[in-house]
Amino acid sequence: MINKISTEKCKSSIKALEDAMYVIGGKWTLRVIIAIKDGHTRFNDLQRTIDGISAKVLSGVLKDLEQNGFVKRKVDIGVPVVVEYELLPYAESLQDVLNALVSWGEAHRNKLIKVQEMSIAQP
Amino acid sequence: MINKISTEKCKSSIKALEDAMYVIGGKWTLRVIIAIKDGHTRFNDLQRTIDGISAKVLSGVLKDLEQNGFVKRKVDIGVPVVVEYELLPYAESLQDVLNALVSWGEAHRNKLIKVQEMSIAQP
């Protein structure tokens, strides 16, 4: 028997999750944030660091990140023009999410490797 | 100047993130887990709780969750046949991820509402 209170709480959790995933659930969004955090601030540098991302997609992700207040686009007029992307303080609010996802991802990968080893040892 | 160590660490973080998002980054995956956690164990109950999910998608998500060891499918033969989905212990390892995402989603929503209020107050 499900009571109404738990269901309401459940629905609001699901809504919050939706909001989060809408903003940071894209295939590349968090990868770009991690790379910028690591010190890769320029476009081509980011593209080289993030395996498999195309210029088009990177450009789109950076625009979204700017709109959502995670990143600032800084243009240094010179020869050649250099554009730098800086993380804004709001990006730090994602730290818990990033830590949780990265460490869960590592643990999950280790689990898969163990399962694989066991199936090789005892086929 | 980026040193090699930080870049390697960055790439491995990105890989871990990829692994995590591959398993739980689907649009509905975590929503279904939250709903089961909340006590909604039957198919139609889940479909009613998770707004907008179709039977086809729910069916597919439940199969994935079963394959990944998050959920157990329990069939009670009776009239009518009742199928119950139970969370397995491995699903608990997602607790940190869920907490982080839900609380970030709530905070983000509150931030958006504040920004909206300010733009109405001072147009």
Added chain:
DNA sequence: GTTACTACTTACCTTATGTATAGTAGTAAC
């Protein structure tokens, strides 16, 4: 004069994901 660097943009194509609608089968209430 051809290649490479800076940082992208544009157009097109593919694929994954999701949506909508209907159908299956057995039972039972109205």
Added chain:
DNA sequence: GTTACTACTATACATAAGGTAAGTAGTAAC
């Protein structure tokens, strides 16, 4: 006899995200 419940499955269609490849513009090295 029609509706509703159980839990799905099947089919067809729509959309949106992402992938591919080429182009732009200015400079500079070879």
